[in-house]
Amino acid sequence: MAPPSALSARAADALPDGGAWAPRYPLTPVPSTPDGAGWDAFQALMEYDPQADADAPYFQSQVRRAHRIAPFAATQAHPALDTVPGVASLSDCYGPLAAGVSEETLMRRRYGTPLPGGVQVPRIFTYHDIVVGWRGTGMIPNPALVDVAHRNGALALGTIFQPDRRHYDGSAVPMPQVARKLVDLAAYFGFDGYFVNFENGTEEAEAQVLDWVAAMRDEAKRRGLTDFHIQFYDGGTDMDWLMRRRGDRPGQAYADSTMLDQGWSRYGGPGSCCSGAPVAPLEVRAYYLRNGFDPRAVAYFGLQLYPGPGYLGAAAPQVIHPNDGAYAYGGLQVYSVEDGLRNVLRVVRTQRALPGEPPGAHSDRRILGILERQFFSGQSQNPAADNAPDAAQAQAYLPNAARGRHRYTDYDPAAPKATDQLNLPMTYGVANFIAERSVIGAFPFVTRFNTGEGDRFHVDGAVVAEQPWYNLGIQDILPTWQWRIEPLAGAAGASAADLLAVDYAYDTAFNGGSSLGVTGTLGPANATRVWLYKTALTVDAAITPVVQLVVKGQGADALRLGLLFADRPAAPVWLPLAGAPRQDLADGWSRLTLRLDPYHGRTIAALLLGAAAKGTSAKGSGEVMDVRIGEMYIGAAPGDAAMPAPRGLMAQARSTGTGSGRAEVRLRWAPDPAAAHHDVYADDGQGRWVWQGRVTGTAYHAVAVPVGGDSKVRLRLVASPPGLSTRPGMPADIVVAVG
Incomplete structure (x- = not known):
């Protein structure tokens, strides 16, 4: 070797x-x-x-x-x-x-x-x-x-x-x-x-x-x-x-x-x-x-x-x-x-x-x-x-x-x-040869279909950085099956070539650098199901879990969420997104909420995504589908408690070169077991906080940070929870003189 x-x-x-x-x-x-x-x-x-x-x-x-x-x-x-x-x-x-x-x-x-x-x-x-x-x-x-x-x-x-x-x-x-x-x-x-x-x-x-x-x-x-x-x-x-x-x-x-x-x-x-x-x-x-x-x-x-x-x-x-x-x-x-x-x-x-x-x-x-x-x-x-x-x-x-x-x-x-x-x-x-594995056995579970790279970075639908980036360490738990696509009614029926296509999309994202794209032309003969995640999630009456999907694009109303229960694995339950309570978000994204109250005590063994044309008429060329799914969440209804500001934030900075107007910064902060990750932002001098990076640890080395006219850099650190919150985390800000 x-x-x-x-x-x-x-x-x-x-x-x-x-x-x-x-x-x-x-x-x-x-x-x-x-x-x-x-x-x-x-x-x-x-x-x-x-x-x-x-x-x-x-x-x-x-x-x-x-x-x-x-x-x-x-x-x-x-x-x-x-x-x-x-x-x-x-x-x-x-x-x-x-x-x-x-x-x-x-x-x-x-x-x-x-x-x-x-x-x-x-x-x-x-x-x-x-x-x-x-x-x-x-x-x-x-x-x-x-x-x-x-x-x-x-x-x-x-x-x-x-x-x-x-x-x-x-x-x-x-x-x-x-x-x-x-x-x-x-x-x-x-x-x-x-x-x-x-x-x-x-x-x-x-x-x-x-x-x-x-x-x-x-x-x-x-x-x-x-x-x-x-x-x-x-x-x-x-x-x-x-x-x-x-x-x-x-x-x-x-x-x-x-x-x-x-x-x-x-x-x-x-x-x-x-x-x-x-x-x-x-x-x-x-x-x-x-x-x-x-x-x-x-x-x-x-x-x-x-x-x-x-x-x-x-x-x-x-x-x-x-x-x-x-x-x-x-x-x-x-x-x-x-x-x-x-x-x-x-x-x-x-x-x-x-x-x-x-x-x-x-x-x-x-x-x-x-x-x-x-x-x-x-x-x-x-x-x-x-x-x-x-x-x-x-x-x-x-x-x-x-x-x-x-x-x-x-x-x-x-x-x-x-x-x-x-x-x-x-x-x-x-x-x-090898049976698929899964870790999705407890609430909450959230994914943004973030593959750990992108051409820009998004947070809550807004673009917060324009430069390409990569970081495998912040890759989400991606779909168990890539891509297990079949007719909506089951494995028999239309050929794969006739079904909708699914893949990661890098043209837009809700949180991270990518989303899940569903594309194709949907007609009466090619209703499609996509197996997304293998799970073992027992619906608990004590927390009244919900499923939330953040979507945008053409044809989203044709989508439905599939719940495959362990007690009836051959008969998924389909919940249409059309008509679900909707919250409008930034950049054309919408959050749709589906309640799971009727399924208390049952165990969800897989999460599926389905698409079926409206009506049964065979006339016409079908509906164009060009949908992006930016987030999927299953768990208790998100609360409004914000993550507290990170503690112990410290920084060192130095200029990257004479007259460059940029600096390198070393950041450290105290560990927080409640945080899934931390995002680092810098003030660009024009009133905008520009994303510098995301990390799961307690240290970050930022490069090309804008330097203000007073030869100082202004940075912000924000923690995010493992699940969802309706409010962003409280920031910890720091001002550092460039040495």
Whole structure:
């Protein structure tokens, strides 16, 4: 396995939006030399104290891991799938979409303004059990990636890649002391443990590493860190080292889960990678069962996908039978799928451009969204479809008969080859093997369909910033199924091509950078339902919950909300939006309220969106639908109590350059468990508060803040609750002289 890329100190200093004054990512070299030469990573680790590091709070995640609801086969896209196997990923947080931009420059940013050409922001986390921060950040994963993993109920791990022997052999300091230091980092920065990548070690060294892993787990247990998790990978397929019982702790393993090297699938290449001897999945299953483990829960079969994401369709059916789970031998470890999707984008961006669509970031974002859905939801982009390969696609998946293994190469645009893994088609998606997960099990629940990026920023319908931005850490819980679309009456009927289309829309938003767009022409023959969220929400008479939708655009009166109840999952209840109490809001948005009083005691197992034409006449060309949904809320009727002003606001500011009229500002404030996030605003000198950023933590580094004529910056901090309030939060204001 190739090492995760390291971001050099020089590259960090060259970032255009902060320079050396920007908070430095924890445990990175001081830029005394261009490449950090002479920097001892082990010594730096042992000397590091985040409590004494003024930069550390800027990289904390304070989003706790959400509790997941129980599986419910009736709402699964594929009801017969085994619900135990899941996805573990080795994930990029961000990636550049333009050629010639270093992929390393983004990995240590929590948020920012995109580099030229745009930034990749992943949008599908509904199948993940484990998210490993793989590239560019090392032991401490990007806090934005931790935020989104936790919000979706997944574990978030840092990477320990080929550890220095001093970590585990006791030659420099006692090994338990190193273990305590690593647990300290996870506890402070808010992540859940480590992916320990230890390859090509001796038998003695591997035994020492496993003892070190056990020491970390013992320390985490002593401190009550119940989510602490170690995933182990040794680069081979000698299973005797993958998952073992501890001799001193009968019934307990060293690691919590393992990644199996890609050799299990008779995979060959690229880059001389994955040379472990092939082992059939049935042998893997037998080994784990023989040693007392459920392989479905702890064995993750490695799939190297950066050379071409279509390899999932070729290999995953060996692990889990698609669509019905007739056999399931373990979970799927998807390795660098973000890289793979960017590689595909570079090949197909011209042919997938729309007529008249200019090339660039907007087009790339749309195409990348399609590719991401094809990988996770299958080639139809519908996770409920079988997505099976046709004859030609199935032929492409066959291994080389002479070698008896899949032999692939990396794609080179200057010299493409038939053996390039990029040539494998994307057919089956992750959803054809893995049952979807959900955390929506309690009131209130609110989403603005904010994907964590945008061309501008909106708050309550008003544009509060015009510049593009990205921040995966503030991505909402996005729809469980992207996109599970079918006829309103059920799965049989009109083809998908006839139904309305659903996707994220970046032309407008209510809160954030995006909304949910429903488009097409609605006639009597193509009434449409869209499965949005898997839930377990019991309607409680004590709080009299309501559903509120914030909508705008043409055709909104044709929409209806679908409630699928657990006691009658085949018969959703449809509540029309037409005629619902309406409150007019800014910029053409309206809030519609639907009461749930009649359903006390029943449990909502899924939230659906429907659309049906008015009347039954087949005449005419149908009704044009161009609707945006900016917010969906379900819970008690929002109260009018405003969030209190944030406490302890402090700031430092400095000029970004002579005569620029702009400043950088470091902001800190006290934690507030009642706040879902904080928004930072700056006075632009013309009576407007311009949004600078949103963060879930207690620190923010703002750039390009307007400086007043008195050489001071004026900033405002506003907290927002997890649900809704009819009143904005009380602001905390601060005035800072620019130094």
